[in-house]
Amino acid sequence: MSISSNRLLPGIAAAALLVASPALWAAGTGNVYVSSEDDDVVTVLDGENLEKTDTIEVSERPRWLAFSPDHSRLYVACGDDDSIDIIDVDKGEVVDRLTGIDDPEIFAIGPDGKHLYISNEDDARFTVYDIEAKKAVTQVDVGQEPEGVLVTPDGKTAYVTSEVANMVHRVNLDSHEIEANIVVGNRPRRFALTEDGAHLWVTNELSGSVSIIDTESNEVTDTIEFDPDGFRPEDVTPVGITFSDDGSQAFVTLGRANHVAFVDVASREVQDYVLVGDRAWGVALSNDGSQLYVTNGLSDDMSVVDVDEREQLRSIPVGRVPHSVVVDTASE
Numbered sequence: 001m002s003i004s005s006n007r008l009l010p011g012i013a014a015a016a017l018l019v020a021s022p023a024l025w026a027a028g029t030g031n032v033y034v035s036s037e038d039d040d041v042v043t044v045l046d047g048e049n050l051e052k053t054d055t056i057e058v059s060e061r062p063r064w065l066a067f068s069p070d071h072s073r074l075y076v077a078c079g080d081d082d083s084i085d086i087i088d089v090d091k092g093e094v095v096d097r098l099t100g101i102d103d104p105e106i107f108a109i110g111p112d113g114k115h116l117y118i119s120n121e122d123d124a125r126f127t128v129y130d131i132e133a134k135k136a137v138t139q140v141d142v143g144q145e146p147e148g149v150l151v152t153p154d155g156k157t158a159y160v161t162s163e164v165a166n167m168v169h170r171v172n173l174d175s176h177e178i179e180a181n182i183v184v185g186n187r188p189r190r191f192a193l194t195e196d197g198a199h200l201w202v203t204n205e206l207s208g209s210v211s212i213i214d215t216e217s218n219e220v221t222d223t224i225e226f227d228p229d230g231f232r233p234e235d236v237t238p239v240g241i242t243f244s245d246d247g248s249q250a251f252v253t254l255g256r257a258n259h260v261a262f263v264d265v266a267s268r269e270v271q272d273y274v275l276v277g278d279r280a281w282g283v284a285l286s287n288d289g290s291q292l293y294v295t296n297g298l299s300d301d302m303s304v305v306d307v308d309e310r311e312q313l314r315s316i317p318v319g320r321v322p323h324s325v326v327v328d329t330a331s332e
Contacts, residue, residue, distance in 0.1 A: 030287030031328045033074060034295060034302055035062040036319030042076060042087065043318045047287055047328065050304065050316060054092055058085045063323045064106045069113045071328055077104040077118075084116065089328065098134055101127070106190075108151040108158065110173075117158050117173075119146035126160045126171060138176045142169045150191040150200070159200060161188040168202055168211075170218060180218040184211035192241045192250065194265070201241055201250060208236035210252060212268070224263060228273040231257045240283035240294070244307065251292055253280040260294055260303075262310060272310045276303035282324040295322040 030047025035058075042062060044054040059078035062085070066075050074087040084104055086096040098116075107118040115137070116129040124144045128137040143162025150159045151173070158171040161184075168188060170180040185204025188211070192201045199221075200213040212222040226236050237255030243265065244251070250263040256279055262272040277296025280303070284293050291313070292305040301315040302322060 028071070028287075029328050032284075032286075032293055032302075032325060033065055033328070034282075034318040034325045035065050035076060035323045036321060037061050037063060037297075037323050038320035040078075041319060042074070043322075044092065045302075045316065045318075052316075052318075055319075056087055056092060056094065058087075058094055059083050059097065064104075065324045065326045066107065066109050067326060067328070068109060069111060074326070075107070075109065075116070077107055079103050079105065079121075084118075098129070098131070101129065101136075105147050106149050108149045110151055111153055111155045117149050117151055119149050119160055121145050121147065124162075126158070126169070128173070128176060140169075140171055140176055140178065142171075142178070143167050143181075148188065148190045148202075150193060152193065152197065159191055161191070161202065163187045163189070163205075166204075168200070168213065182213055182218050182220065184213070184220060185209045185223070189239045190241050192243055194243070195247045203238040203241050203252060205237045205239055205255065208233055208238065208254075210238060210241070210250075210263075222268055224268055224270065226252070226254055226257070226261050226270060226273075228254065228257050228259045228261070231259075239281050242283050242285060245285065245289035249307075251283055251285075253283050253294055255279055255281065258296075260292060260305060274305055274310050274312060276305065276312055277301050277315055282322070284325045284327050287327055287329050293325045293327070295325050297321050297323065 032045040034043045041055040046053050059081035061080035062076045062078050064077040076085040084098040085094050088095040103122045105119045105121040107116050118127040126140040126142050143165030145163040148161040160169045168182040172179050185207030187206040189203045189205050202211045210224040211220045214221045235256045238252050240253035252261040259273040276294045278299035279297040281297045282295035294303040302318045304313045
């Protein structure tokens with residue numbers, strides 16, 4: 001499947017909202033966190049009823065979200081402030097900030113929780129960042145406009161998309177050298193890795209497709225294309241992707257086509273399209289795997305989709321231009 005410090009900064013304490021009870025914020029709650037680019041907040045929804053419980057003010061233009069391995073911290077990429085904010089999940093507030101990171105786009109956290117692996121869109125670089133030391137360890141030149149980053153569970157390999165070069169770069173995290181440049185579709189964006197690690201699925205925004213890479217040969221072995229009824233090919237812009245808990249299904253958000261595609265992983269065939277909001281972007285599974293949460297960037301809401309019934313149950317306002325959604329699924 002697809003797979004710090006606690007010093008409160010001056011000025012951030014006033015910006016953060018009231019702290020909720022420890023029970024609400026404990027790891028493994030199923031709470032849902034959504035970044036809002038235009039409101040500079042992370043919205044928190046209760047994992048049981050999806051009611052809004054809090055908004056946490058962060059730096060400018062929050063986009064990508066990722067938990068530390070133990071889910072005690074939530075990291076937030078804030079592109080317009082060149083920073084990554086760190087939210088204490090138990091307290092429900094920003095407790096630290098990593099600064100001087102040029103336009104962080106997307107990042108991954110290593111399995112040991114010690115390093116961030118960051119795509120720097122403006123610099124065409126991939127940065128390895130030491131969290132405790134608060135500094136870059138090294139930078140690797142990659143193709144222009146890097147975005148998606150995925151680190152393998154063993155912490156040995158990172159994959160980085162280059163939107164302009166139409167490539168996926170495979171980076172050795174011991175040597176910090178590029179091992180392979182893999183040509184995929186037009187404007188590759190995000191990843192999902194199968195549970196056995198054998199195949200990497202890559203969304204191609206401008207090709208309206210997903211490329212499937214064999215991770216042993218570093219070659220594209222299959223391509224899945226999407227054509228929901230009523231949309232022109234140029235409006236089908238896949239971005240977000242995740243797998244079901246059992247790995248049998250892939251869920252792909254189709255951007256301007258306002259749908260989520262359900263794909264059978266074994267046959268690699270599209271099974272269904274589910275209508276959601278305007279410009280479906282981020283996607284995550286609920287704690288029990290029964291629902292999909294989809295952020296819709298142009299309708300300012302999050303769609304809740306029933307996985308078994310393959311239908312939208314409701315939409316929830318989550319701030320202006322919601323970008324990413326993550327779920328607190330760690331065990332206590």
